[in-house]
Amino acid sequence: MIISFNGDFGSGKSTIAKRMATALNFEHYYMGQILRDLAAKRGMTLVELLQSGETDPSVDQDIDKIVKELGKTKDNFLIESRTAWYFIPQSLKIYLKVDEREGAKRIFKELKQENQRNEDSGLTTIEAVLESNRRRRATDRKRYQEYYGIDPLVMDNYDFVLDTTNLSIEEVFSRTMDFVLSKMK
DSSP, X not given: OEEEEEEOXXXXXXXXXXXXXHHHTOEEEEHHHHHHHHHHHTTXXXXXXXXXXXXXXXXXXXXXXXXXXXXXXXXXXXXXXXXXXXXXXXXXXXXXXXXXXXXXXXXXXXHHHOOOSOXXXXXXXXXXXXXXXXXXXXHHHHHHHHHHSOOTTOGGGOSEEEEOTTOOHHHHHHHHHXXXXXXXX
């Protein structure tokens, strides 16, 4: 089984994906970290890299090539990716939603603890995080529409959608895991 995770910024998708991969003993691939590492290597923030992707398709093409190859050559893994639902159509597709302000609060809290996300350096308020998230969402949608004619924010693309806004991590994990286990039978 292949499980693809997507979700709103700050929805808890990485936390849940890591826990689920561990619980299922699946390999875990996180395309967001690959992008962050690529941005750092180029001396850019993640937002700057994604914006450069609007005119330089090689950024997305390199990541999407990895996603496609994983879908063709591996099994029993979990992948966090904006496009895995599209490039690995046989995957079990999960989307975690969150109110954009709550997502920004969660990210801001994480940034205050330790900045490992390589986001905009000026993210010193929840409002700044909210604006950065909006820019990222807009540039993601524009690129995917332009390159592939897809919109990763259309919920009909997913097998399971959960709003995490008012849920604890435990509740999100439990509900998501229950869904996955029901599909493994």
